[in-house]
Amino acid sequence: MLSGKRILLIIGGGIAAYKCLDLIRRLRERGAKVTPVMTQAASEFVTPLSVSALAGEKVYSDIFDLTDEAEMGHIQLSRVADLVLVAPATADLMAKMAQGLASDLATTLLLATDTPVMIAPAMNVRMWEHAATQRNLAMLRGDDVAVVGPNDGDMACGEFGPGRMAEPLEIVDEVIAALGDKPLKGKRIVVTSGPTHEPIDPVRYIANRSSGAQGTAIAAALVSLGAEVVFVTGPADAAPPHGVELVQVETAVEMRAAVLAALPTDAAVFAAAVADWRVVGASQSKIKKKAGALPTLEFAENPDILAEVSQLIDGRPDLVVGFAAETDDVLENATAKRKRKACDWIVANDVSPATGIMGGSENAVTLISEAGAEVWPRMGKDAVARQLAARISEVLV
Structure with a gap:
């Protein structure tokens, strides 16, 4: 996805700098070459040795290193990259960028570059919400600096709110969106994900153990390849991915309506674990427990969304992908x-x-x-998603 792309990674001095170790690994997994630059403060949180080992590159930190200046001056270093990525972008770094200061190697590179710049802010919630930081953010956006995050969450300082640096995979998705090949650009795909909850009464429901992680990963992988994704999700544990048209549902009936409303699409991926049955006439009040008297529940079959879309005469997607979660005779049942x-x-x-x-x-x-069964090795759900997205792109392009 990022094969041959060069990323100049500027690591700011914040506790979130530890995430850059995983960020480097994720970028390199996707084919990018990462050249790291660390501020003096960054080295208080992660060691240059760790960063260099993961990047497979020398770490740059001192603008006055004459050997490096002779071999690769700071102007050249700032311009050979396809993207300058600042993560974490501290309040201090953002302020210096907004004002055009060049007080160290990192800020000098940022001022000298003529390539796209992306920042992943990370700071205390009060610092993020401060009027000065918001003014600086507006100035940077006005200068076409791309911004990823920050997210809401617990802070190292004990506070909660916006200011957590975006997770490495979120940043990678944005880098791919900015630089990667887009074989699915112009293609519209609906992806279903998560479980459905079929109510018994206002406090009880029928569900399953699906977390929604695989469907979420597939949607994110398709977005990274340029697809316009309608993401129809039940009440999943996994947070929805960035860059999708999000449709949240609860029941199978609601999911069917959302999928049909999303058509026509070029492809449909049904990764949701839809409940097979629903309760007829679910109670509007909590069913009370009565000694020796068990409640009687009448069930009805839920709509078969995969079969319905697969068998459409008009408006059938060019590619329909279903999932089969089995516990016995997996290959036979799925076939x-x-x-x-x-x-x-x-x-x-x-x-x-x-x-x-x-x-x-x-x-x-x-x-x-139709061609048969292709066994994939066990791998992370993100890797499965990327492989499936690549196969989908081969069919649709």
């Missing part, structure tokens, strides 16, 4: 499901409790199509 539903692909996985897949961070899938 039969693909034929029964009439979808193009089924992504099958074994969700037996021993696998740790449902609700976990990894997945092991088999992609089943």
Whole structure:
């Protein structure tokens, strides 16, 4: 996704600097070359040795290093990159950038660069909300500096609110959006994710153990390839990805309506774990427990969204992808499901409790199509998402 791209990473002096170690690794996984620059304060939080080891590059920090100046001057260093990324961008760094100061190597590079600049702010909530910081932010945006985050959350100082640096994968997604190839640009894709909750009464419902992590990762991977994604999600644990058209639903009936409203699309990926049944006439009041008297629940079958969209005569997406979460005879059941539903692909996985897949961070899938079954190795759900997104792009482009 970022093969051959050069990123000049300026690491500011804040507690969030520790995230840059993972950020470097994630960028390099996607093919980018990362040249790190550390402010003096940054070295109080992470060591140059750690940064250099992960980047596979020398760490630059001193503008007066004459050897480096002879081999690669600070002007050249600021211009050979495809993107200058500042993470964390502290309040101090943002202020210096806004005012055009050049008091050290980092700020000199930022002032001398003619390539795009992206910042990931990180600071105390009061500092972020201060009028001066907001003025500086407005000035930087006016100078076409891209901004990622910050997020809300607990602070190292004990306070809560906006100011946490965006997570490494969020920043990577924005870098890819800025620099990466966009094979799916102009394509519209609907992705379903998470469980559905089918109410029994106002406080009880039928659900499953789906976290929504895999569907969320797929939507993010498709966005990074340039797709316009309609993300229809049930009440998932995973936070929705950035850059999608978000539609939040609770029940299978609501999910069906949202999917049909999103059509026509070029592709549809049904990663949601939709409940097969719903309670007929769910109680509007809490069902009270009565000794010796168990409640009787009548069930109805929920709509089969995958089959309905796969069998549309008009407006069927060019590619329909379903998921099959199985505990027994995975390949046999998933193959039969693909034929029964009439979808193009089924992504099958074994969700037996021993696998740790449902609700976990990894997945092991088999992609089943008309051509046969393709077994993928067990990998992180983000990696599965990227591989599936790449395969989708091969079909749609």
